[in-house]
Amino acid sequence: MSKNGKVLLSGEKLELILGQRHILSGVDIKIHRGEIVTLIGPNGAGKTSLVRVVLGLLKPTKGRVQRHNKLAIGYMPQKLHLDASLPLSVTGFLKLTGNRGSRILEALEMTGVSHLSESPMHRLSGGETQRVLLARALLNDPDLLVLDEPVQGVDVVGQAALYQLIDKIRQQQNCGVLMVSHDLHLVMAATDTVICLNQHVCCHGHPESVTEHPAYLELFGHSAQSGVAVYTHHHDHDHDIHGDVVDSDAPADPTIKSHTHTEHCNHG
Amino acid sequence: MPEFLINALIAGCGVALMAGPLGSFAVWRRMAYFGDTLAHSALTGVALGLLLSININLAVTLCCLLLALVLLGLQNNRSLTTDTLLGILSHTSLAFGLVMVGIFGEGRIDLYGYLFGDLLAANTDDLIMIGATCALVLPLLAWLWKPLLSITVHEELARVEGIKVAPVKAALMLMMALVIAVAMKVVGVLLITALLIIPAAASRRLSKTPERMAVTASVLGMVSICGGLALSFYYDSPAGPSSVLVAALLFCLAQMRKSDF
Numbered sequence: 001m002s003k004n005g006k007v008l009l010s011g012e013k014l015e016l017i018l019g020q021r022h023i024l025s026g027v028d029i030k031i032h033r034g035e036i037v038t039l040i041g042p043n044g045a046g047k048t049s050l051v052r053v054v055l056g057l058l059k060p061t062k063g064r065v066q067r068h069n070k071l072a073i074g075y076m077p078q079k080l081h082l083d084a085s086l087p088l089s090v091t092g093f094l095k096l097t098g099n100r101g102s103r104i105l106e107a108l109e110m111t112g113v114s115h116l117s118e119s120p121m122h123r124l125s126g127g128e129t130q131r132v133l134l135a136r137a138l139l140n141d142p143d144l145l146v147l148d149e150p151v152q153g154v155d156v157v158g159q160a161a162l163y164q165l166i167d168k169i170r171q172q173q174n175c176g177v178l179m180v181s182h183d184l185h186l187v188m189a190a191t192d193t194v195i196c197l198n199q200h201v202c203c204h205g206h207p208e209s210v211t212e213h214p215a216y217l218e219l220f221g222h223s224a225q226s227g228v229a230v231y232t233h234h235h236d237h238d239h240d241i242h243g244d245v246v247d248s249d250a251p252a253d254p255t256i257k258s259h260t261h262t263e264h265c266n267h268g
Numbered sequence: 269m270p271e272f273l274i275n276a277l278i279a280g281c282g283v284a285l286m287a288g289p290l291g292s293f294a295v296w297r298r299m300a301y302f303g304d305t306l307a308h309s310a311l312t313g314v315a316l317g318l319l320l321s322i323n324i325n326l327a328v329t330l331c332c333l334l335l336a337l338v339l340l341g342l343q344n345n346r347s348l349t350t351d352t353l354l355g356i357l358s359h360t361s362l363a364f365g366l367v368m369v370g371i372f373g374e375g376r377i378d379l380y381g382y383l384f385g386d387l388l389a390a391n392t393d394d395l396i397m398i399g400a401t402c403a404l405v406l407p408l409l410a411w412l413w414k415p416l417l418s419i420t421v422h423e424e425l426a427r428v429e430g431i432k433v434a435p436v437k438a439a440l441m442l443m444m445a446l447v448i449a450v451a452m453k454v455v456g457v458l459l460i461t462a463l464l465i466i467p468a469a470a471s472r473r474l475s476k477t478p479e480r481m482a483v484t485a486s487v488l489g490m491v492s493i494c495g496g497l498a499l500s501f502y503y504d505s506p507a508g509p510s511s512v513l514v515a516a517l518l519f520c521l522a523q524m525r526k527s528d529f
Contacts, residue, residue, distance in 0.1 A: 075428040082421065086296045087475050087529055096418045097429065108416050140429065248372050 005033030008068045008144050008176045009054065015062035016049055023049045025200050031144060036170060036177040037209075038187045040231065041197035046179045048078070048199060051148055054178065074142030074175075076133045078149050084122045090132055091117045097139045107135040111165060126198070128154045130162065138169065145169070147179040160227030163188040167227075189229035196233055207231040272388055273501065279390040280493035280511065282398040283451045284463065286405050288486025290444050291464035292471075292478065296420050299444070300465050300496075301351065302339065305358035306448045307460040309335040311365025313449070314382055318372050325397050329449040335361070336445035340438055344430035362457070385508025388500065394453050401450050405443050412439055417478055454493070454506035462512045463487060470519035473527040488518050 009031050016024040023046045029035050039047050052058040054065060055075060082088065082125055090113075094104045108114040111131040116124065124132060130150055137145055151159040152165065167190040170177050181187050187207050196202040207229035294303055310328045317327030337359070342353055371378055376385065409416075415436045418426040427433050451460045471484035496511025 005516075052424075057424055057427060073428060075425060077422060077425055080422055080425075083298070084421065085469070085472055087472065087477060087481055089476070089529075092477055093421065096414060096421065098414070108400055120305070135423075146428075 005174075005176070006034060006068065007031070009065065011054065011060075011063060011065040013063040014050070014053060014060045014065070016046070016053060016058065017061045018049075020200060024053070027063075027197070027201055029054070029195065031176045031178055031255075033143065033176050034170065034174055035192045036167075036179065036188065036190055037193045037195060038191040039178065039180045039195050039197055040184055040187065040201070042169060042184065045198045047197055048148060051146060051178070051180060055146060068143065072140055072143050074137030074140045074145045076130075076137045076145070076147045076150060078152065078180075078261055080129055080133060082122045086122070088121045089118050090121060090124070093121050093132065094136055094139060097136060099139050103139065104135075107138045108132070110138060110169070111135045127158055130154065134165070134169075142173065142175050144176045144178065147177065149182045151181050152182045156228065163190070163227040184233075185230055186228050187231050189227050191229065194231045196231075196235075198239055202235050202237075203233060205231075271388075272499065275390045275392075275395060276387045276497055276507065277494065279394055279398050280454050280497065281490045282402050283447065283454045284467070284489030284493050285486050286402060286447045287451065287464050287489050288467060288484070289409050290405075290481035291468035291489075292485050293416065293420065293440060294444070294464050294481045295468045295472070301354045301358070301428055301463040302441075303444065303448065303464050305339065305354045305361070306332050306335055306445050307359045307452070307457050308362035308365070308458075308500075309450060310452045311369065311382060311457050312361045312379070315365050315368030315372065318377065319368065325393070325449075328452060329446065332414075332445035332449040333442060336441040340441055355522075363433055381456070382452065383456050383458050384458060384506055385452070385454050385459065387454050387497070389512075390453060398450050398453075400445050408439065408443060412436060413479075416440060423511040455512060459508055459512050462515065463489065463492075465492055466512065466515040466519050470515065470522040473522045473525050476529050488515065492518060
């Protein structure tokens with residue numbers, strides 16, 4: 001279902017230098033309507049910076065981001081810290097988007113937390129906050145959903161449920177999804193493209209279905225719900241402790257066809 | 269009721285009216301120290317007004333506005349925390365004001381009145397100044413209410429949703445500077461933050477929405493002013509500090525109420 005949709009947003013050769021630090025170099029990213037792109041990478045790889053560049057919160061040092069005309073973005077930040085001194089109910093929080101009560105309730109029903117509509121924001125649990133934030137992102141009628149670590153701090157069963165919800169939203173709204181994953185290997189099963197980032201794009205490709213994957217079965221057994229998939233990295237380079245690319249002798253596994261190498265991979 | 273008391277009531281209630289919503293933002297955004305810094309700079313304004321022989325109200329207002337802009341610019345400086353920067357600026361401007369007033373204001377100026385307020389001496393000029401500030405600040409607050417609340421909840425989310433964060437933030441700081449400049453008359457340089465923070469904090473337990481909290485804070489502020497003036501009238505206590513004490517009492521009373529929100 002993925003790449004026949006229109007390109008919603010594309011960035012070419014994105015370069016980001018903050019102070020003395022090189023955060024991103026030569027990053028290409030493209031998101032189509034109806035496509036789910038998951039961004040993975042180690043800490044400090046520049047995932048959140050790339051998301052901020054895509055959102056227009058940070059200006060890239062070089063390269064540019066092109067957005068489809070009048071692109072509506074629904075953004076779900078990684079964390080929301082509300083001071084307990086601010087008496088704000090979930091409905092009050094969602095009303096800041098300028099929507100009416102009935103639409104707000106619809107969005108809350110969609111994300112499965114309509115029973116919380118009158119609860120104070122600062123009393124919500126982590127998972128509840130995520131779902132309220134997702135409802136808020138939906139209220140913008142997004143063409144593109146940008147989710148920064150949406151399942152952070154949620155257990156695997158909860159993750160599967162959230163992933164299924166995101167997939168349902170994608171199908172209903174026919175929007176594109178850009179998501180940051182906090183895990184290097186487990187991603188959402190419905191992901192069309194995984195981008196592994198470590199300053200540059202290390203590799204990208206399609207995740208494997210989790211139910212077939214021995215690593216996942218070993219961890220969670222057959223009883224675990226699907227919705228989560230494993231992404232197998234096949235890098236042909238390593239990084240030294242500075243993050244610079246070092247050639248590695250290990251040949252790429254020819255049996256894996258689902259990922260593509262970029263020009264930064266330094267191999268034939 | 270004697271005229272000076274009526275003037276004092278109008279002046280005090282006008283300031284408390286604006287201090288309610290602005291104080292609520294100060295509490296939500298943890299800006300108490302920021303308020304202190306602006307307030308202390310008001311004394312520098314007094315000194316400069318004397319030195320340049322311009323209207324002191326005007327000099328104080330300009331000084332507060334200028335400092336608010338400086339603070340806005342300094343927020344992007346990452347080498348020192350805002351806390352430290354405010355600490356430096358706050359006490360430097362207070363010391364500078366005290367030294368200047370000491371040298372140039374000897375005999376011409378009532379330092380005590382500037383430090384602790386001189387509500388009972390509020391004259392027509394002060395009333396006009398406070399009225400004009402109300403006429404500017406209250407509609408602006410109502411107009412910017414939603415964006416202000418949005419950036420308080422999550423700045424980046426607000427930016428993605430199309431709110432121009434920088435101008436909205438600047439407007440909040442400038443409004444705060446204006447109110448502090450006129451509040452100096454009521455409670456004095458050293459107690460302005462109390463008038464902002466205490467009624468807002470007291471109203472937290474009594475409110476379930478931000479709007480309710482802001483309005484309740486205004487009402488509690490006005491009650492404090494009335495109480496302070498009554499104390500001052502019957503027991504000859506200083507009006508500004510008495511109002512702050514009444515506000516603190518209201519805060520304690522509010523804490524007795526159980527809130528599950």
